[in-house]
Amino acid sequence: MRNADYMRRCFDLAKKGFRYTGQNPIVGAILVYENRIIGEGYHEAYGGPHAEVNCFQNVRTKDEMLIHKAKLYVSLEPCSFHGKTPACSTLIIKKKPVAVVVGCLDPNPKVSGKGIEALRQNNIPVQLGILEEEAKSLIKKFKINHFQKRPLIALKWAQSKYRYAGLRDQSIWFTNQYSRVKAHQLRGQFESIMIGVNSVILDNPKLDNRLGIGPSPQKIIIDPRARVPIDSQMLSYGENTIVISKVQAKTTDSSRCKWIQISDDSWNWNTIFRRIFQEGITSVLVEGGPTLQTTIIKEGLWDEAHVLSSKHPLQHGIRAPKVEGRRLDHVTLADDEYLSYRQRIGLVFYEVSKPHPTCIDYVLVIIFWQTSTCCATDQRYSLRLHCFASARIRQHLGFEHRKRCDYE
Numbered sequence: 001m002r003n004a005d006y007m008r009r010c011f012d013l014a015k016k017g018f019r020y021t022g023q024n025p026i027v028g029a030i031l032v033y034e035n036r037i038i039g040e041g042y043h044e045a046y047g048g049p050h051a052e053v054n055c056f057q058n059v060r061t062k063d064e065m066l067i068h069k070a071k072l073y074v075s076l077e078p079c080s081f082h083g084k085t086p087a088c089s090t091l092i093i094k095k096k097p098v099a100v101v102v103g104c105l106d107p108n109p110k111v112s113g114k115g116i117e118a119l120r121q122n123n124i125p126v127q128l129g130i131l132e133e134e135a136k137s138l139i140k141k142f143k144i145n146h147f148q149k150r151p152l153i154a155l156k157w158a159q160s161k162y163r164y165a166g167l168r169d170q171s172i173w174f175t176n177q178y179s180r181v182k183a184h185q186l187r188g189q190f191e192s193i194m195i196g197v198n199s200v201i202l203d204n205p206k207l208d209n210r211l212g213i214g215p216s217p218q219k220i221i222i223d224p225r226a227r228v229p230i231d232s233q234m235l236s237y238g239e240n241t242i243v244i245s246k247v248q249a250k251t252t253d254s255s256r257c258k259w260i261q262i263s264d265d266s267w268n269w270n271t272i273f274r275r276i277f278q279e280g281i282t283s284v285l286v287e288g289g290p291t292l293q294t295t296i297i298k299e300g301l302w303d304e305a306h307v308l309s310s311k312h313p314l315q316h317g318i319r320a321p322k323v324e325g326r327r328l329d330h331v332t333l334a335d336d337e338y339l340s341y342r343q344r345i346g347l348v349f350y351e352v353s354k355p356h357p358t359c360i361d362y363v364l365v366i367i368f369w370q371t372s373t374c375c376a377t378d379q380r381y382s383l384r385l386h387c388f389a390s391a392r393i394r395q396h397l398g399f400e401h402r403k404r405c406d407y408e
């Protein structure tokens with residue numbers, strides 16, 4: 001097998017941790033000796049052992065003497081600092097595999113490159129950049145959490161053949177049982193699930209994960225004027241639900257409901273998602289309705305979209321949202337279709353030298369996936385232009401000045 005095949009195995013292992021690693025990146029690692037995987041592991045839970053530690057620990061006793069002859073594959077650069085757990089680079093240096101193959105560097109400027117440097121200084125050869133683009137996109141949630149201080153935001157909706165998502169006064173069901181399982185599988189992958197108050201009133205959903213693998217997500221209702229019915233299933237059934245509102249709490253059973261008030265002045269999607277992140281929530285699946293999703297799309301605040309498209313003939317009512325994104329997946333589910341998209345824009349911050357004491361010293365550069373062109377220059381005119389874009393977009397998205405951190 002080739003390096004790339006082994007790295008793909010690391011990616012598959014890493015993905016198992018998606019729902020549980022919180023703000024940490026998902027990482028997978030394997031040890032290979034003479035084309036045989038003798039150990040594998042992944043970062044299973046926030047605060048728990050890292051992928052490399054689990055990988056070494058999972059080597060069978062009879063294979064332990066092969067570790068120093070084996071190659072270690074890891075999807076992300078091994079850490080070089082003592083955080084909640086000891087540094088993985090120290091452990092690797094102790095175990096001394098013949099070589100280490102790394103998917104991509106840690107994007108955190110404080111640690112980036114240091115893990116690899118430590119290995120090389122201890123005479124362990126390192127090969128960097130195997131399936132680098134895939135390795136980078138694997139840690140997308142980590143980068144969004146770490147650099148933007150907000151959760152990863154995914155939209156999910158079902159639509160009719162003519163791209164309608166519902167009626168104003170009546171609940172309607174579009175999709176088949178396979179789509180329903182797919183929808184529940186998605187719920188199992190996200191820490192939280194968000195819905196607008198109109199959808200609560202009309203559909204009265206439970207919003208749990210009854211058919212997919214994994215736990216049910218934390219439920220969140222966006223309800224600016226406190227219209228949510230106290231006896232709705234989301235407030236009276238199952239676990240705690242968060243209600244985000246502009247006004248004071250309705251009298252609810254406080255053990256079932258956490259009421260978060262955001263003033264009218266600071267009410268915008270950026271504040272709402274940052275507030276959710278402060279609750280320790282690192283991913284949100286926005287299930288509707290279309291009003292909620294359309295306003296999020298307008299603000300450019302979505303990262304993924306998951307669309308279940310049916311043959312239902314509805315051709316009036318509320319229009320389904322529309323995204324312009326890079327298509328990730330397209331699966332046929334009997335007479336339904338599942339499509340997923342990723343936001344096309346990547347944002348990169350560059351530090352530039354200050355041409356004038358009053359000039360802002362960071363520029364925001366926008367890279368479009370399609371063209372991969374970079375519109376940054378250090379000429380005075382461009383600099384001003386991009387600073388303007390930077391300020392405007394930062395205002396929307398709540399970015400802060402940073403040194404060369406990139407986000408995919």
Ligand SMILES: NC(=O)c1ccc[n+]([C@@H]2O[C@H](COP(=O)([O-])OP(=O)(O)OC[C@H]3O[C@@H](n4cnc5c(N)ncnc54)[C@H](OP(=O)(O)O)[C@@H]3O)[C@@H](O)[C@H]2O)c1
Nearest residue numbers: 157158165166167196197198199225288289290291292295
């Ligand atoms: N096809 C699907 O996948 C799907 C999924 C869910 C729901 N639906 C359908 O969609 C329909 C309901 O959708 P909807 O678009 O009318 O309502 P919705 O998105 O569920 O809720 C809209 C309400 O949420 C509040 N809200 C949303 N965005 C806001 C923002 N940016 N700022 C302030 N408040 C905001 C407002 O409440 P206030 O008016 O109180 O200010 C607004 O009226 C139903 O027919 C439902 O069955 C379809």
Ligand SMILES: [Zn+2]
Nearest residue numbers: 050078079088
């Ligand atoms: Zn580590």
